[in-house]
Amino acid sequence: MAKNQPVGGQAPVVQRIRIRYAKRGPLRFTSHRDFARAFERALRRAAAPIAFSQGFTPHPKISYASAAPTGVGSEAEYLEIGLQAEVDPEQLRVALDAALSPGLDVLEAVVADAGSLADRIDASRWRIELPSIDPAAAAAAVKAFNDLDEVLVERMTKQGLRSFDARQAVTRIAVIEQSTGPSEADGAPCAIIDLVVRQVTPAVRPDDVLSGLRVAAGLEPPVPPRVTRLAQGTLTAQGEIVDPLDADRASALPG
Amino acid sequence: MSVGSVFPQLEQLLPRVSKPIQYVGGELGAVVKDWDATTVRWALMYPDAYEVGLPNQGVQILYEVLNEQDDVLAERTYAVWPDLEALMKENGVPAFTVDAHRPVRAFDVLGLSFATELGYTNMLSALDLAGIPLDSADRGDDDPIVLAGGHASFNPEPIADFIDAAVLGDGEEAVLEITGIIREWKAEGRPGGRDELLLRLARTESIYVPRFYDVDYLPDGRILRVVPNRPDVPFRVSKRTTMDLDAWPYPKKPLVPLAETVHERYAVEIFRGCTRGCRFCQAGMITRPVRERSITTVGQMVKEGLEFSGFNEVGLLSLSSADHSEIGDMCSGLAEQYADTNVSLSLPSTRVDAFNIDLAQELSRNGRRTGLTFAPEGGSERIRKVINKMVTEEDLIRTVVTAYSNGWRQVKLYFMCGLPTETDEDVLQIGRMAHEVIKAGRVAAGTKDIRCTVSIGGFVPKPHTPFQWAPMERPEVIDARLKMLKQEINSDRSLGRAIGYRYHDGEPSLIEGLLSRGDRRVGAVIRRAWEKGGRFDGWSEHFSYARWVESCAEVLPGFGVDLDWYTTRERQHSEVLPWDHLDSGLDKDWLWQDWQDSMSEFEQDDCRWTPCFDCGVCPSMDTEIQIGPTGKKLLPLTPVNPLRVPA
Numbered sequence: 001m002a003k004n005q006p007v008g009g010q011a012p013v014v015q016r017i018r019i020r021y022a023k024r025g026p027l028r029f030t031s032h033r034d035f036a037r038a039f040e041r042a043l044r045r046a047a048a049p050i051a052f053s054q055g056f057t058p059h060p061k062i063s064y065a066s067a068a069p070t071g072v073g074s075e076a077e078y079l080e081i082g083l084q085a086e087v088d089p090e091q092l093r094v095a096l097d098a099a100l101s102p103g104l105d106v107l108e109a110v111v112a113d114a115g116s117l118a119d120r121i122d123a124s125r126w127r128i129e130l131p132s133i134d135p136a137a138a139a140a141a142v143k144a145f146n147d148l149d150e151v152l153v154e155r156m157t158k159q160g161l162r163s164f165d166a167r168q169a170v171t172r173i174a175v176i177e178q179s180t181g182p183s184e185a186d187g188a189p190c191a192i193i194d195l196v197v198r199q200v201t202p203a204v205r206p207d208d209v210l211s212g213l214r215v216a217a218g219l220e221p222p223v224p225p226r227v228t229r230l231a232q233g234t235l236t237a238q239g240e241i242v243d244p245l246d247a248d249r250a251s252a253l254p255g
Numbered sequence: 256m257s258v259g260s261v262f263p264q265l266e267q268l269l270p271r272v273s274k275p276i277q278y279v280g281g282e283l284g285a286v287v288k289d290w291d292a293t294t295v296r297w298a299l300m301y302p303d304a305y306e307v308g309l310p311n312q313g314v315q316i317l318y319e320v321l322n323e324q325d326d327v328l329a330e331r332t333y334a335v336w337p338d339l340e341a342l343m344k345e346n347g348v349p350a351f352t353v354d355a356h357r358p359v360r361a362f363d364v365l366g367l368s369f370a371t372e373l374g375y376t377n378m379l380s381a382l383d384l385a386g387i388p389l390d391s392a393d394r395g396d397d398d399p400i401v402l403a404g405g406h407a408s409f410n411p412e413p414i415a416d417f418i419d420a421a422v423l424g425d426g427e428e429a430v431l432e433i434t435g436i437i438r439e440w441k442a443e444g445r446p447g448g449r450d451e452l453l454l455r456l457a458r459t460e461s462i463y464v465p466r467f468y469d470v471d472y473l474p475d476g477r478i479l480r481v482v483p484n485r486p487d488v489p490f491r492v493s494k495r496t497t498m499d500l501d502a503w504p505y506p507k508k509p510l511v512p513l514a515e516t517v518h519e520r521y522a523v524e525i526f527r528g529c530t531r532g533c534r535f536c537q538a539g540m541i542t543r544p545v546r547e548r549s550i551t552t553v554g555q556m557v558k559e560g561l562e563f564s565g566f567n568e569v570g571l572l573s574l575s576s577a578d579h580s581e582i583g584d585m586c587s588g589l590a591e592q593y594a595d596t597n598v599s600l601s602l603p604s605t606r607v608d609a610f611n612i613d614l615a616q617e618l619s620r621n622g623r624r625t626g627l628t629f630a631p632e633g634g635s636e637r638i639r640k641v642i643n644k645m646v647t648e649e650d651l652i653r654t655v656v657t658a659y660s661n662g663w664r665q666v667k668l669y670f671m672c673g674l675p676t677e678t679d680e681d682v683l684q685i686g687r688m689a690h691e692v693i694k695a696g697r698v699a700a701g702t703k704d705i706r707c708t709v710s711i712g713g714f715v716p717k718p719h720t721p722f723q724w725a726p727m728e729r730p731e732v733i734d735a736r737l738k739m740l741k742q743e744i745n746s747d748r749s750l751g752r753a754i755g756y757r758y759h760d761g762e763p764s765l766i767e768g769l770l771s772r773g774d775r776r777v778g779a780v781i782r783r784a785w786e787k788g789g790r791f792d793g794w795s796e797h798f799s800y801a802r803w804v805e806s807c808a809e810v811l812p813g814f815g816v817d818l819d820w821y822t823t824r825e826r827q828h829s830e831v832l833p834w835d836h837l838d839s840g841l842d843k844d845w846l847w848q849d850w851q852d853s854m855s856e857f858e859q860d861d862c863r864w865t866p867c868f869d870c871g872v873c874p875s876m877d878t879e880i881q882i883g884p885t886g887k888k889l890l891p892l893t894p895v896n897p898l899r900v901p902a
Contacts, residue, residue: 026262027513029275034513041283041511041565047899058597071270091900098901099565101281101513224270 010052013061013082016112017089018245019096023074027103028228032067038100039079046095049085065121065232065244069205074229075107076124078244080117113251120244121199123171123235126206128193129226133219138191139175141217145209146173153211162202166212169204171239172196198235258290261348262356268342276514277305278339280353283511283564286322286329287355293328294441295434297321298352298362298399300381302374303793305333305353309510310518312572313368313405316505317426327434330354330362334377335384337790337797343384350385359385363437365399366430367418369407372770373763373793375414379785382417389782391419391466396448400456402433408463409494409541410718410834413770413777415465419449420456423463423837424494424541425527427503432459454487463492463837470775470833476816478774478831493838494541496878500527500548504556511564520568520601521560525553525585529574530880532859533632534643534849535671537717539574541839543872545863546881550581550588554889557589561598568599577606577614578863580883588889590620597621605630605669607646612657627658630669634685640856641676643849648688652695655707659696665706668692672736673714673728673764675853682736685709686743690750708755709744711737713764717771719839721849723832726825727768730800733761762800766792768822769807774833777821779810840878842871 023030030038040060043050052058061082068074093109100106130138145151151167176194197204206227213219233241269275290296299318301308308314314331321329330352335343343349350359359365359381367378379389382401388394391401403411403421411421422429436455440446447454457464467488471479483490497503509521526547529539548556557569569589576582582602589600600618602611607629615627631651633639639646658666670685689709696705713733716722737758745751769777783806784792791797807818826832828847835843845868849859862868863882873879 026266026279027281029269029279030513031274031276034276034515037515037519038511038513041567043565044567045562045565045899047897049898052597071275087898091898095898095900099899101283103281104513223267 010054010058011084013051013084015083015086016080017083017087017092017109018078018080018112018117018248019093019106020108020245021077021079022105022107023068023072023077024103024105025073027101028073029071030104031070032064035067035104036062036064038104042096042099043081045099046092048081048092048095049083049087051082051084063117065117066199066203068229069207072206072227072229076229076232078117078121078232080112108245110245110248111252113248115247117244120234120242120247121232123196123198123233123241124229125231125241126195126197127228127230128195128206128210130191130193130221131226132188132222133191134189135175135178135191138193138219141213141219142173142175142193144217145170145213148216151212151216153208153215155208155211157202164202164204164208166204166208169198169200170195170209170212171198171235173209196235196239196241258357258361260356261351261358264346264348265351265356268339268346268348271342272339273336274514277333278335278353279513280356281513282309284506284508285354285510286318288322288328290328290355290357292326294326295328295364295437296362297327297329297364297366297430297434298332298359299329300332300359300365300367300378302334302367302369302377302381304336304791305512305514306516308333309512309514309516310522311368311370312506312522312524313370313426315510316503317366317368317430318510319505319508320427320503321430321434324431324434326438330357332359332381334374334381334791340380340384340790350381360387360398362399363441364402364433366402366404369403369405371793372407372413372767373798374407375770375781376785376789376792378414378417379782380790390416392416394419394449396445398449400437400449400452404429406537406541407771409537409837409839410771410773411463411465412470412775412833413773413781415775416778416782419453419464419466421463421465422461422495423492423839424461425497426495427497427505429461429495433462457488460489461493461495464488465775468836472814476814476820478833480831481833481836491836491838493876494840496544496546496876497527498546498878498881500524500546501552504548504552507556507559507563509560509564509566511566518570519566520570521557521564521566522570522572523553523556523560524548524573525571525576525579525582526573526882529578530862531575531578532643532849532861534641534721534853535632535674535714535716536574537720540720540841542574543840543870544878544880547579547581547883549883549885549887550585550889551885551887553585554588554592558592558892567597568601571600571602573603575606576602577608577611581885582614584884584888586614586617590617592889592892594621599625601625603628607631607651607654609654609657612654612661615658616661624663626665626667627663628667628669629654631688632669632671633674633681634670634683634688635681637856638674638677638681640858641853642671642674643853643859645858648691651688652691655692656695656699659705660699664700664704665708666692667708667710670709670711671714672711672758673733673761675716675722675725677728677736679736679739682740683743685711686740686746689744689754690747693750693753703753706753706755708757711740711756711758713759713761713767715764715767715771718832718834719841719846721846721853723772723846724826724828724830724850727765727822728761729823730761730765733764737761763792763795763798765818765822766798766800766803769803769818772833773821776811776814776816780806783810838875840870840872840876842869842875845870
């Protein structure tokens with residue numbers, strides 16, 4: 001094959017753009033691989049001047065921050081692309097959003113600064129809706145979970161069944177007050193949990209925390225919970241999450 | 256009456272099944288219409304998994320053609336895997352469409368496209384989940400018309416109890432005519448109910464309604480006759496032919512799935528029909544005559560299809576793409592247009608000659624080299640004469656060697672096992688041919704680093720082909736030959752290491768043979784196999800030979816026949832075949848003559864380049880061969896590439 005290597009090579013990256021996108025409604029069942037294929041097609045549909053890696057089978061320059069699990073909605077997924085020509089980020093956002101199915105929505109696009117996106121993401125905020133669970137029962141389970149130093153849960157991984165602690169990575173877990181049931185129109189109870197989890201290895205995902213609530217307090221949702229990632233970013237000492245694109249926006253400002 | 260979405264119930268089940276995205280819809284190109292703003296509503300089903308069904312061209316074409324009509328709504332549905340099927344039954348969620356998740360039973364028509372007979376059990380699952388009675392006779396005015404299409408509908412007799420009607424041949428115009436009949440019948444207030452609607456369909460003479468025909472049998476189990484049981488339907492039902500492919504440039508807006516599917520490419524059919532005359536090939540027989548799509552229409556479709564979909568692969572499809580009269584200009588024109596892009600172009604390359612390699616060279620100009628596949632189909636010169644695949648061993652070796660010396664390191668060779676008159680020797684020759692290919696290829700390429708893959712499919716005799724009378728070989732004989740071939744390939748270790756070997760066992764082919772050439776009595780076998788859990792019979796992990804053999808043993812003795820009677824038995828000239836009342840245009844006497852010619856190893860030419868040999872299609876269907884060249888060329892695209900921002 002060596003003699004067939006392309007001689008010219010690929011055009012260099014002249015602009016890097018960071019994008020926040022959402023996975024909403026039914027399209028939350030899109031897996032990360034599915035999204036990656038759809039995004040590459042969207043780049044072509046939008047005629048975005050994407051840069052390619054060198055070599056015989058060039059790949060588009062796209063890198064993803066940690067992706068939400070399949071079936072989990074998200075308002076805060078991030079990726080970065082390298083372009084071989086400069087574009088207006090807002091025009092690119094509109095073009096990509098139009099090129100993706102509704103429900104895969106491109107929310108923001110900013111020119112990247114020198115820092116790394118991955119270095120700015122070490123925690124996520126999640127919202128967990130538990131239809132048919134009384135908020136008081138959820139609050140009791142959350143308290144039991146909070147009172148423990150360690151909650152061992154099990155999950156099937158590619159390496160087999162793994163047991164790990166789901167408690168230490170959780171920096172905030174609380175049942176949020178609400179005036180009306182948000183997802184159930186028929187007046188059935190629905191508890192909503194606000195959750196902040198640090199990125200650790202092995203990853204602690206919302207379903208692991210739900211397993212933790214079962215282990216700690218026997219909480220068993222009768223219908224599948226509905227989970228949404230609300231934010232990703234840097235966890236501050238105060239427990240807040242800083243938008244990872246803040247720094248890019250700041251350095252894009254003149255002066 | 257408006258029809259709601261079942262998605263809220265389905266959504267509760269999706270976190271518990273594998274690959275839930277396949278049930279969600281939301282593809283680019285998908286259309287969701289207001290139910291109440293339409294009058295005729297079609298649910299189109301490809302009765303296999305979404306990953307196989309979504310790319311299907313036939314469904315995509317009909318979906319687009321129907322949805323272009325303002326008062327028509329078409330949605331799609333696919334077979335659900337057993338994990339979701341069990342949950343749907345447990346929770347009372349009915350069969351749904353992926354577009355708007357409407358219940359299948361609410362539609363006017365459930366149209367099923369059968370590319371293969373192995374989808375029959377999946378049809379029964381879908382009917383069952385939809386709450387539609389399995390038997391056509393038990394359906395009422397609230398049930399959809401269950402309509403079969405696709406190649407298998409050229410013998411729909413095994414599913415005659417389950418379907419209400421079948422269409423043979425091209426669907427583009429047929430679905431619009433059926434829509435018109437339903438529209439009118441509904442506007443008149445549905446006079447005469449379901450039976451009247453079916454009668455109106457049958458009177459077109461090109462829609463087969465099995466209930467209007469009776470089958471009588473001889474004491475020995477053979478068919479005595481198939482005759483209409485009422486005076487106002489035709490004795491024979493004709494296939495449809497769409498003549499002007501340039502007038503039907505579909506799909507224009509291909510469906511682009513989020514889920515991973517077997518083909519992720521924009522496929523353009525560059526012609527329909529084939530007159531090469533391979534005697535095993537049902538597609539080549541039932542889609543005659545050859546009708547080309549012109550180079551300019553193909554160029555336009557590729558450009559717009561890529562822009563719409565964002566695909567980076569284009570397939571130029573047909574039954575023998577190198578035979579298009581303008582294929583050279585088409586390939587060089589497209590290669591030129593996409594030379595500086597990452598778009599790859601491919602041609603299913605089955606013709607065994609050097610021209611094919613020239614085309615492949617042309618298409619890989621931008622460095623994106625796709626695989627090369629040649630289909631000699633038979634291992635010995637003798638068996639290739641029997642099947643009318645005119646290629647000599649020298650041609651084959653010369654062609655493959657040309658590929659190796661032009662830089663290809665891997666080629667795939669496709670063969671069949673179980674062909675009529677086949678002996679062990681015919682199959683062993685496949686191995687010797689592969690050895691010769693590697694030896695000559697190593698010399699030509701100047702390296703030992705070349706490979707070929709030998710891929711073997713099981714022969715299944717199909718209706719409306721010269722082999723419709725042929726006996727099938729027993730699975731154990733096939734399996735023994737395949738084992739022998741493996742030993743032959745590995746008899747020289749150095750050569751054997753360079754040869755990949757892929758094959759299918761003989762058992763699934765035998766069952767496909769039963770379903771292909773079966774009559775109405777086979778319907779009871781399909782039902783029994785489904786009741787015993789038969790699903791996804793095209794998938795080796797779901798197919799159970801034992802289940803089918805048991806089902807045959809339980810059901811067929813009551814009719815005085817058995818599995819062998821349908822499969823390994825040779826039919827005689829005088830026998831009434833279950834599909835004789837279904838007219839593919841092919842003259843039965845010509846088919847018989849071709850079968851006899853096959854036995855005497857006499858070859859038949861291609862009528863595109865030699866005089867008509869009277870297969871019967873053109874005069875009986877009032878059609879003709881439509882080939883170019885048109886003399887036109889593809890013009891290079893102007894390379895403007897601004898960001899496509901919607902207004």
